[in-house]
Structures are given as structure tokens and as C-alpha cells.
Amino acid sequence: MKIIFTSFKYTDFIDSLDPTLKLAVYNLESSGVALETIGTEIASIPAIGMTTKGVNNWDKSVFQKVLTEVAKLICDDSTETELAKQLKSEAGITTQIIIAGVSDYVGNKLGFAAALCSPFVVLSIAIILKAGLNVFCNTHKPQ
């Protein structure tokens, strides 16, 4: 799966975020906040400081769960997933195709809607690419 990402920079993925989130990520990053911290904090926003009376199903750990799955997907070369085969067969692959495919895959694994996972998938991929694929995967221990 790693080979799919070799031609991309981490900013290619950040740039695909919606304008508000993209701006927030770049501003926070330029202030020295790590991308992983940004993901964790943003994932806590829907539940922070307030709650809707009665129904609050938001999982504040959604980012960490997504990051774990994305890391497994990218770093584990022992088995090739259907998604990896599909992405490798794409001519002219784009960040949007990768994000859609990975979000769908991770959503199915975790039981979330793909669209809910999407911004966290982007941040997860950005974290891995910023660290460097081999550096990240060599230090990442699949759980």
C-alpha cells in the first residue's frame, strides 16, 4: 500500500480539507502544534464543554481509532487488501480517490459512516507522510 503514497506530500492531503478546517490545521501547525494533537483535539469538539440533553453518541476517540486503522492499512505489507489492489490499478490516482477509498475501508472496519471518518483519515495520512512513510511504519507497532 505504501507505494501508492510515494508521489504525494502531506500537504496534498491537508489541502483537500474544507477551507475552515484546512486553515485551522495550517494555523495550528505553524504554531507548533503536532498534527496528531490537532486531530485529537478536533475530534473532541463536537462533545466539548456542552452536551445535547439526552443523546450524545459522539466518540471522542474517533481520531485515534481512525489513525490506528490507517496506519495498519498503509504500513502492513504482509497482506494486500482489496483496496490496495483497487488503488494500484487506478490510472491518474488523486488524493480524493485515496481519501474516498480509505474512508470507506476504515468506516467499514470501525462501524462509522465513511464521511464521518474522512477528515480524520486525511489527518492520519498527513501524519504518516509528514513523518515519512518508512520512518513512521518502522516505528509504528500495529495493535
Added chain:
Amino acid sequence: MQNIMAIVLPLATTDRLLSSAVLVGQKDGYPIFVSTLHQIGQCKEFKIGIPPHSGSISSIQEYPIDVVPAIDVDMIKADPIHDLAFFKGRTTDIRAPFPKINTDFNDISVGDELLVIGYPYSTLGSFLETASITNVSAKGRRIFMKTIKIDELIISHQTLQGSSGSAVVKRSDGSLCGIVKGTLAPPNVVSIGDIPLASDTNVTYVTFSSIINETLKTL
């Protein structure tokens, strides 16, 4: 009551009602709805219920209702910063007006009269839509991590289960000016179930609507 442009319908998953959802526009003829993100949880399939009054709040609503038709919708975007989720219908058969979306925070003043339109009892299985008159108690700008700024209206409104995702409409011009988010509840307080004992259900936070307009442009 004057003509209200916002059509609000209940959002459901396969086996229960989740919240209120507002029809905010269309993409290639397919309707786009917005609701809050925090109540979604681990749901992958969504529907919009079409009760007999079709979201026309001024109509007489009959009950009990045995069967409510629904359209399948796909969640197409999550905005965790603003606690919003966007859904796209799978049918082009929805014929309803879209609201004028208020994009000018300065256009809203403390004291302005608002209508909160939604299905506060939806999580109990009720399709009763209500409209309540309230006023802007305060205008807020939530600062997060010293960088992210979220414009909010604070209203004096009794928020109940199912109120999340309700439309907040400016009464003077019918414009959609926000989506009900939740009530004030300090974190880490004692709760019964998921209802914090320290919550004040009359202090309701509303995500200002300009972000809806911005997001619709990206779809």
C-alpha cells in the same frame, strides 16, 4: 404565523429517530440536509422521515402515525469543528423550497426574535414538529486552541432530546440563521444516563449558519 422557508424533517437510522435535519439546498437535483454530528455515533445508514405534514409547520399534524415514508440519504460530509453533518438524498423527487441562509453574523442582534423548528421528541419516536419563539440572548465566538473561531448564537430555549439539528430562523425575514447544537453542560459532572445533572437546558447553543453556505459550495 408567517410563511417559514425552512423545511425540517426527522433524521433516522435503520431502527430509530436520531435528531432533526434541515433541508438546505440541492446538488444535481438531489436534496441536501444538515444536522448535528454529535448524535450520529456508529450509524452507517440514514433516512429522512417524511411525516404526513411534510415538514410544513403551519399544517395540522395528525397522530398517531402508523407508517411514515422515508427517503434514503447518504452522509456526505462531516464537519467536526462546527458539529455538523451533511446528507444527500438518493431521490430527486423532493420538491420543497430551500431557506435563505443568513451569512452575515452582524445581521443578527441580541434580542432578535427567532423561531426554533424541529422534532424535540423524535428520539422518543415522535414525529411531532414544533416551532417555538425565542430571542437571541447573546452572540458568541467560541475560541478553540487559540485559533479556531466558531460563531454561535446563545438562545433561551428549552432543548430536549431530538432538538439537535433543529432550524433556527430569524422571524423578521425567515432566513435560516443557525442549527441547534446543544445545551450548556459543564464537563465531568454527575450524569443520569447521558443527561448531566448540571446542565441548564434553557441555555441553548446554536451554530451560526454561514458555515452551511460555505460548505454547500464545496459539495
